[in-house]
Amino acid sequence: MDQTLNMEQHTELLRFITCGSVDDGKSTLIGRLLYDSKAIFEDQMAAITATSQRRGMSEADLALLTDGLQAEREQGITIDVAYRYFSTPKRRFIIADTPGHEQYTRNMVTGASTADVAIILMDVRKGVLPQTRRHTHIVRLLGIRQIVLAINKMDLVDFDETAFNEVYQSFLNFANPLGFDDIIAVPMSALQGDMVVDRGQSMPWYTGNTLIEVLETVKVDENIQHAPFRFPVQLVNRVRNSDELHERRLYLGRVESGQVSVGDNVVVLPAGESTRIASIDTFDGAIDTAIAGQSVTITLEKQIDISRGDMIAAEDNPPHTDKAFSALICWFSNAGLDINKRLLLRHGTQTVATKIAALEYKLDINQSIHVPTEKIAMNDIVKVMIRVQQPINMDRYENNRPNGSFIIIDELSNDTVAAGMIA
Amino acid sequence: MSVLNHLDRLESEAIHIMREVAAQSNNPALLFSGGKDSIVLLRLAEKAFRPLSFPFPLVHIDTGHNFSEVIQFRDRRVAELNERLIVRSVEDTIKQGRARVKSDTDSRNALQAITLVDTINEFQFDACIGGARRDEEKARAKERIFSFRDEFGAWDPKNQRPEIWNLYNARVHPGENMRVFPISNWTELDVWSYIARENLAVPDIYYAHRRQVVRRGIQLVPVTHLTPPRDNETVEELWVRFRTVGDITCTCPVASEAKDVQAIIAETAITSVTERGATRMDDQTSEASMELRKKQGYF
Numbered sequence A: 001m002d003q004t005l006n007m008e009q010h011t012e013l014l015r016f017i018t019c020g021s022v023d024d025g026k027s028t029l030i031g032r033l034l035y036d037s038k039a040i041f042e043d044q045m046a047a048i049t050a051t052s053q054r055r056g057m058s059e060a061d062l063a064l065l066t067d068g069l070q071a072e073r074e075q076g077i078t079i080d081v082a083y084r085y086f087s088t089p090k091r092r093f094i095i096a097d098t099p100g101h102e103q104y105t106r107n108m109v110t111g112a113s114t115a116d117v118a119i120i121l122m123d124v125r126k127g128v129l130p131q132t133r134r135h136t137h138i139v140r141l142l143g144i145r146q147i148v149l150a151i152n153k154m155d156l157v158d159f160d161e162t163a164f165n166e167v168y169q170s171f172l173n174f175a176n177p178l179g180f181d182d183i184i185a186v187p188m189s190a191l192q193g194d195m196v197v198d199r200g201q202s203m204p205w206y207t208g209n210t211l212i213e214v215l216e217t218v219k220v221d222e223n224i225q226h227a228p229f230r231f232p233v234q235l236v237n238r239v240r241n242s243d244e245l246h247e248r249r250l251y252l253g254r255v256e257s258g259q260v261s262v263g264d265n266v267v268v269l270p271a272g273e274s275t276r277i278a279s280i281d282t283f284d285g286a287i288d289t290a291i292a293g294q295s296v297t298i299t300l301e302k303q304i305d306i307s308r309g310d311m312i313a314a315e316d317n318p319p320h321t322d323k324a325f326s327a328l329i330c331w332f333s334n335a336g337l338d339i340n341k342r343l344l345l346r347h348g349t350q351t352v353a354t355k356i357a358a359l360e361y362k363l364d365i366n367q368s369i370h371v372p373t374e375k376i377a378m379n380d381i382v383k384v385m386i387r388v389q390q391p392i393n394m395d396r397y398e399n400n401r402p403n404g405s406f407i408i409i410d411e412l413s414n415d416t417v418a419a420g421m422i423a
Numbered sequence B: 001m002s003v004l005n006h007l008d009r010l011e012s013e014a015i016h017i018m019r020e021v022a023a024q025s026n027n028p029a030l031l032f033s034g035g036k037d038s039i040v041l042l043r044l045a046e047k048a049f050r051p052l053s054f055p056f057p058l059v060h061i062d063t064g065h066n067f068s069e070v071i072q073f074r075d076r077r078v079a080e081l082n083e084r085l086i087v088r089s090v091e092d093t094i095k096q097g098r099a100r101v102k103s104d105t106d107s108r109n110a111l112q113a114i115t116l117v118d119t120i121n122e123f124q125f126d127a128c129i130g131g132a133r134r135d136e137e138k139a140r141a142k143e144r145i146f147s148f149r150d151e152f153g154a155w156d157p158k159n160q161r162p163e164i165w166n167l168y169n170a171r172v173h174p175g176e177n178m179r180v181f182p183i184s185n186w187t188e189l190d191v192w193s194y195i196a197r198e199n200l201a202v203p204d205i206y207y208a209h210r211r212q213v214v215r216r217g218i219q220l221v222p223v224t225h226l227t228p229p230r231d232n233e234t235v236e237e238l239w240v241r242f243r244t245v246g247d248i249t250c251t252c253p254v255a256s257e258a259k260d261v262q263a264i265i266a267e268t269a270i271t272s273v274t275e276r277g278a279t280r281m282d283d284q285t286s287e288a289s290m291e292l293r294k295k296q297g298y299f
């Protein structure tokens, strides 16, 4: 097979989020990553060079590569998460680029929800800022276990090793108790490019990986492969073969966690009926085993009445089925919680009427303390008791991101007003 | 298999999205132009729904400014799949007086939006699946996978629903609709890699061929009845291929000798001009032109 094609078909996908306080150099860093990994094309470069010159700069300002919409420029605000793409011969990357400002907690939650890794950007001169703490907490809440600490602007401290170590150590003092699997720090100058994609000449004392090498080698989060099997049914189709008297029921969906093989014992929830996997089909033919992330079609040995929203799960390790549970929710809507509004909860493929039954506390994300609260406003993260009209088949978010997460929808406006993690 | 490779992950995500549309929307449609991105969408729909037929019709908004190869390809592919195709044309929108053109040779890319919104109203579609990708253009980098449009078809960047995890909310009121982009996270290179992997046919003009062109700025403008050479422009015959196949009056080929998909992948991997920069005259006019068109109901 052709070498390029071969490379293209066997690369892994890594999704990461970038967080930093305003002016730490996030736009410059992303621009640098895109530029040095050759994801920036001539015409984009020509456009930003022209803009830079118009603004009186001698060199192209790489931060402009991530400049937002015209609507945002006019209003001087960043509206929300932008997604950016680049690749190296080893991996394909998706960056969730989120604005750093305090009022954008909801954007960080959005960006972090699908990320494997977080890059936390720091200005070496400033060290750990309140924003740094806030971002780190949110990233941890959303279940990200690996952090890459990008200690930036090393050129402004003469590339001093001690300055780097001090900032790294103070971050570890703060973050170690939070229980990340891995915290890797890289000293860099996003402006000059040192240790981003190219090593540069300025920091011979640093023998660790460059940022891009770290991103190429950190583990893609595979915990979800080892969690118990969960398959929320998206659609049910019926086919009748001409030589068969009975119709076959096809259950369409995606394996959200774990793996499943033909012959495995499974339970169908909420009915609670046990059966075995008869077949796993794809457009490309039948397969023996499906793994987390794969969209497939399943048939079962027993005829069971199943519809969208039901779940097929490992019989020996089923989810918890209940109509009440506690959860941490992040409020997204401009309008705060109004308990008179009719709300819907979507968990997996299931949509049910819901009520926020009790507010336990609000999380003060800057200081990581619990404060009592009686209301919920935009960007608040609040521990609540949730009740639902029909039972849902859930896991704790900490153990199972896809089956421990939900959104809340305002039934009248149809807006998505909150995101929740089951505690 | 222990981990899905990146194409498998992108494919599986797109199948999941298409099935969510089928489950959540009452009356969806899939926009099929005969271009490479929508060819990929059709394969993904097969992966999502076969052995049954698609739970939506295919819709083509025909600018009337087509490369004939693309229309032939469109009809052949629809026949092979045995699915229903609805065609609505910008020409009719102009005849009905709902759009005005200065001359026959003006680009109809922007007018497409009017015909599309009219078609959505005619059939009362509440979701339209399209092949837009976030890497195409700046205004798309912040686009949602499920992009909400009001009853005028307009996109308001400030009135979009948060998309957290993979929990999509396609609920709309009557008259409103969703535009759904299952290949949001794909790049041009992913699209070609997938076309190679799946052995998908694409219209011939995607492959290198000899064609008469004139040089205009960084672009090669094809010589057609709608785009004749200007005075003092020299017509040359070059090896070229198209990277996108939109309205004939604003779609340019790039110089290339890539005659098969492997060669295109090799070129795409090292190319130095973005897909739109090289090939779309309409996006060149203003940095914000895509953003503007989307607000007016464009894809």
Ligand SMILES: Nc1nc2c(ncn2[C@@H]2O[C@H](COP(=O)(O)OP(=O)(O)O)[C@@H](O)[C@H]2O)c(=O)[nH]1
Pocket: A020, A021, A022, A023, A024, A025, A026, A027, A028, A029, A063, A152, A153, A154, A155, A156, A188, A189, A190, A191, A192
């Ligand atoms: N000296 C120096 N300046 C930097 C570095 N990275 C970014 N900057 C500058 O810091 C300022 C803020 O950078 P920007 O990328 O816009 O920050 P953002 O607000 O985090 O996106 C700009 O003037 C950058 O040129 C660096 O590594 N060294």
